[in-house]
Amino acid sequence: MKKASFLLLIIYTLFSSKLFCQNLHLKINGNTEHETSLIDSxxxxxxxxxxxxxxxxxDSVQKRLYKIGYIENELKETIKINDSLFTSRIHLKKKFNTIYVYYDKTKIKRSLLEIIxxxxxxxxxxxxxxxxENALNLINFKISEEGLPFSKLRLSNIKVKDSFNLSAHLIIESEVKKxxxxxxxxxxxxxxxxxYLNHFLKIKPSQVFDLTKIRSKTNELNNLRFANQIKSPEVLFSKDSTTLYLYLEKAKSNSFDGFLGFGTNEETNKLEFDGYLNLNLTNNLNFGESFKLLYKSDENDQKTFQADLTLPYLFKSPIGVDLSLRIFKKDSSFTTVNQALKLHYQINPKHKVYAGLLSTESNNLLTENISPIISDYNTQYYTFAYEFIKPHPLHLLFPINSKLYLETNFGKRKSLNTQEKQSQISIDAFKTFHLNRKNSIFLRLNSAFLxxxxxxxxELSRFGGINSIRGFEENSLFASLFGLINTEYRYQLNNSIYIxxxxxxxxxxxxxxxxxxxxFGYGFGFGVLTQAGLFRFNYANGKNENQKFKLSNSKIHISLVANF
Structure with missing residues (x-):
């Protein structure tokens, strides 16, 4: 008897669990086949x-029917057919197509109504x-943007106007003062x-409160090298004040960049080394300032020293200043000193324009002037420039998605008691096309014309090397006009390594x-993001169009960019 009772208990438990877990089915019908078809849709x-x-x-079906015009729909019945099936019948009745909404012209602008x-x-x-519903939400959103975040609106006194139309009054409840x-x-x-709040983000006290725009603007903080937003902005409302809270952290913005290059000298067949050091200090004084120092020693006995100082938003104005000094020495042939003073205006976080003066002085170092193409000269230029930068702050390996820098110079050159007009134009642009999470294509265009x-x-432009056309010696090419294209197909192995x-x-x-x-330059390379910084290795072979490939022309470039 005990065994039989135990067996019955097991059977009851198994079958009852299935019974309790079975699904119930609902079928909703209309008064006609057309109504049923519309409900099924x-x-x-x-x-x-x-x-x-x-x-x-x-209830949800009835509300959806209200929204599409069946405001008089009526639930007639809900019947249980069996243990798993329920049927309901809804009479849709008449469909209304349009509603005439009466409004107060003093509380809503006609330009807003033209949108809906x-x-x-x-x-x-x-x-x-x-x-x-969408129209009312849009109206409420636009009113909130005008400094009335607690506005409310509703349709009141809804009536049947005629056979197919309704009428209602739009009631807007909001604060009197923005x-x-x-x-x-x-x-x-x-x-x-x-x-940077006033001029970079353009957020300042006494500005009309609009939380949507504030959130959009504060997201641009992540495009700054020296600060990150760690939390969405918050607002404290009181009766007479509105306080905005921004949550930021200071980021590592200093960088040290260097590379070592080596190759075989075609004349001596000896291994020669070259390299450079590039120091970038940003916002160490909490002013947003930037100081760059570059020293480069090339394998062709060329030396470059460059210092750049950027001071943004002088005297709390939207204007900043850029100072630059560049000294170039070509073995014992000549030295060239460039000095620049530019004023810049930050249009928005991505766009910036420049205007200023550029001065150049070059001296012939040859004791015997056997080269008529090297001579003492000085130039005075007016310079204008435009810069566009689109960062990709969440990407550690490629933090800048695209960049464009365009500069034009107009002025005169004085040399040996002669004077002539000159003009220069240069462009440097690149963009990374992300095909998917691992694959991307990098394109860069660099050009200059005198x-x-x-x-x-x-006075000619000098190019070649790891930051120019790879596979050639640093600054070994002199040109009055040049244009180059760098391309890379990149495959990201993980978040810190790419080839x-x-x-x-x-x-x-x-x-x-x-x-x-x-x-032409061909080769391969890889990059590794280490604790010290981004380590890059490039192997490239360079040639001109009538030259055959030679392994002895290959160049290996190694660089490390460390942030601190």
Whole structure:
């Protein structure tokens, strides 16, 4: 007897669990086949776990019918057919197409109504019933943008106007006075330069409060090298004030960049080394300032020293200043000193324009002036430039997605008691096309052009090397005009390692030697993000269009960019 009772208990437990877990089915019909078909088009949920879920779904269907114009729809019955099937019947009745909404012209602008309605009159506008909810949400959003974040609106006194149309009154409840930002509090990085709030983000006290725009603007903080946003902005509302809280942290923005290159000298067949050091200090004084120092020693006995200082938002104004000093020495042939003073204006976080003066002085070091193409000269230029930068702050390996820098110079050159007009133009642009999470293509265009009646060797542009066309010695090519394209196909093995191809091409002209050449560079490389910084290795072989490949022309470039 005990065994039989135990067996019955097991059978009851198994079958009852299946019974309790079975799904309930819902079928909703209309008064006619057309009504049933229309209800089915709503794609309502037909399987449910209990009767409460069925009731909620019927209510949801009725609300959706209200929104598309069946405001008089009526639930007639809900019947249990068997243990797993329930049927309901809804009478849709008449469909209304349009609602005439009467409004107060003093509380809502006609320009706002033009966004949501095509038929607007002095005291009312027309809306299709299936668009009413979205239209009201848009109106409320736009009113909030105007400094009224607590505004409320609703349709009141809804009536049947005629056989197919309704009428209603739009009621808007909002504060009498618009809210403005009373104070801005910075948490986490209290010494953040406030000039960047006023001119970079364009957020300042007394500004009309709009939380959507504020969030959009503060996201641009992640594009700054020296600060990150660690939390979304918050707002404290009181009766008479609105305080905005920004949560920031100071980021590592200093960098040290260097590379070592070596190759075989074609004349001596000896291994030669070259390299450079590049130091970048940013925001160490909590002013947003930037100081760059570059020293380069090339294998062709060329030395370069360059110092750049950027001071943004001087005296809390939107204007900043850029100072630059560059000294170049070519063995014992000549030295060239460039000095630049530019004023810049930050249009928005991505766009910046420059205007200023550029001065150049070059001296012939040859004791016997056996080269008429090297001569003492000095130039005075007016310079104008434009810069666009689109960062990719969440990408550690490639933090800048695209960049464009365009500069033009106009002025005169004085040399040996002669004077002539000159102009220069240069462009440096690159973009990374992300095909997917692991694959991307990098394209870079770099070009410069000097327009003059006569040319001197010590004023020509110099290019070649790891930051130019790879596979050639650093600054070994002199040109009055050049244009080059760098391409890389990049494959990211993980978040800290990538490999890439190298396919470079260049065209240049030298008006002094009356030469025109096409150059090519091919190779491969990889990058590794270490605790010390980004380590890069490039192997490239360079040639001109009429030259065969030689392994002895290959160049290996190694560089390390360390952030601190």
């Amino acid at each position: 709503l794609n309502y949920l037909k399987k449910h776990k209990d009767y409460t879920s069925i009731k909620r779904e019927i 309605s095509k038929n607007i009159f002095d005291d009312y506008f027309e809306l299709e019933l299936n668009k009413v 809210r403005t930002i009373s104070n801005i509090m910075i948490k986490g990085y209290e010494k953040f330069p406030h000039s 327009n003059s009646d006569t040319y001197l060797e010590n 890439h191809s190298i396919i470079d091409a260049a065209y240049f002209e030298n008006k002094i030697l009356n030469t025109r050449e096409k150059l």
